[in-house]
Structure formats: structure tokens, C-alpha cells
Amino acid sequence: DPFTEEKFREIFIPQNIPERLEKVRKGQSKADEELEDIKNDLSKWLVEPQVLPKLPEEIKKLITNRVAWVKTRDRGVWKVINLLKESGADPAAARNVERRMLKREKFLNDLQRTRIKALGARKRFYENLAKEIFDRYEMLIIKDISLKKLALKEMAEQLPDEARWVRFVAALGELVGCLERRAERTKGVLVKLDPAYLTRTCHICNHINNPNRPEKLFWTCEKCGTKWDQDKNAAVNLYEQGIERLKLAQTG
Numbered sequence: 001d002p003f004t005e006e007k008f009r010e011i012f013i014p015q016n017i018p019e020r021l022e023k024v025r026k027g028q029s030k031a032d033e034e035l036e037d038i039k040n041d042l043s044k045w046l047v048e049p050q051v052l053p054k055l056p057e058e059i060k061k062l063i064t065n066r067v068a069w070v071k072t073r074d075r076g077v078w079k080v081i082n083l084l085k086e087s088g089a090d091p092a093a094a095r096n097v098e099r100r101m102l103k104r105e106k107f108l109n110d111l112q113r114t115r116i117k118a119l120g121a122r123k124r125f126y127e128n129l130a131k132e133i134f135d136r137y138e139m140l141i142i143k144d145i146s147l148k149k150l151a152l153k154e155m156a157e158q159l160p161d162e163a164r165w166v167r168f169v170a171a172l173g174e175l176v177g178c179l180e181r182r183a184e185r186t187k188g189v190l191v192k193l194d195p196a197y198l199t200r201t202c203h204i205c206n207h208i209n210n211p212n213r214p215e216k217l218f219w220t221c222e223k224c225g226t227k228w229d230q231d232k233n234a235a236v237n238l239y240e241q242g243i244e245r246l247k248l249a250q251t252g
Helices: 016-046 057-064 066-071 074-087 091-136 147-156 161-170 172-186 230-251
Strands: 139-143 189-193 218-220 227-229
Touching: 016 057, 016 074, 016 091, 016 161, 057 066, 057 074, 074 091, 091 172, 139 172, 139 230, 147 172, 161 172, 172 189, 189 230, 218 230, 227 230
Parallel strands: 139 189
Antiparallel strands: 218 227
């Protein structure tokens, strides 16, 4: 039976890695909201009658151009704050905005440190996984997926944000890179196969199925009636095609 449990093992990224990255994602969203609140408060205050006449022309042009102001990010807000301080227009209010921006900046710096630690932990996990695989096996067979084409396809299909997030957390490209480097270092064999039809081809009768719901995990072969897990079915096809390719290479 090609589906014996000894032959299949699911790999999960340690839970603390996606949890850290999720914390960063939510924190970034919170920081973006705070920046918009600061800009809204700042724009309301700047157009008050007692403040507007004292403003430098550069600030007046910016806040009256709604398109430019909406696109303004941290650097633009800091520029406004510095010009306000130089102009002397309500210095207390300018200091208040400055304190809010400094607090936001510290929060973002903390988030960046969390992000760097999480990405470093993910890389180490993949490096250790690649080492474990090639310490145990001389050959690994994987799908030869064009990550660039996959990214373009996702953009064209407007993949939901959550699905994009899962792809980012999994970082397939980083995993493949770790496998390639480890194979080269240990003289292991890394075989990449065309992924076409691997999931849809029944490993029992070789019939190419046409699932009407390809996202379903389980599928029953239209020809022989065998029910299989699509991921495991693709893994068996990968293994058999990889072995066949190696045999051809050795005899050729």
C-alpha cells in the first residue's frame, strides 16, 4: 500500500512562527490606522483660523491637495511637523503630534524586531528540515513550480488576502532554496518534476481525472473508483516518475 503512514509525514512550521508574524501583521494594520488618525487630526487643526495664516506655503499646498495628503506617509508627516516647529504656529500642538509619531515609530521598530526574529526562526527550521531529509535520504523528488508564475497567477486571480498570507507564512521559495543548498552541500540528488497532472492522475490506473472541485482534498477516480487524498496521490506520482527518470538517466 503506497499510503502507509511510514511513508507520509506532514510538515508543520512551529506554531510560534506564524503567531509572531500574525502579531506583526495586526500591529502594522494598527500602526497604519494610527497614522491616518494623526493625519486627520493634523489636517483639522491646520485649517483652523488661528493656525492657517501662520503656516508656511509648503504646508498649505500639501494639506489643500487631498490626493497628495492621502498618499502622505511617515516622511511627509515628519516634514510637516518640522516646518510647524520652525514656523512657531502653535508649538504645543506640534509637540503633541510629534509625541504621537515618536510613539508610533517605537511601536514599528518593536514590530520589525519581532518580524526579523520570526523570519530567522523560519529559515533555521527549513535549514534543519533540509538537513534532516538529506541525512536520511540520498534523493528527494519535488514539484518544479515556477514561483514567479505562481505569484503572477495569484495576482491575476485576485487571491483572497488570507490565502496570500498563508503563502507568505509558508514561504515555499525559501524551503526550496534550503533544499537546493543542502543537496549541493551533501552531494544529494534533488529531482524536480513538471507538476502538470500529478494531482489529477490516479496512481492506481493512471487515468487523468477532471475534478469539478479541485480544492477538495479527497477525490474518487472516475475510471477505477479508487478514493484517494489528492496530496498523497500526487506524492506517489512524484515518487514513481522520479524513480523512472533516474532509471532512464542511468541506462542512458
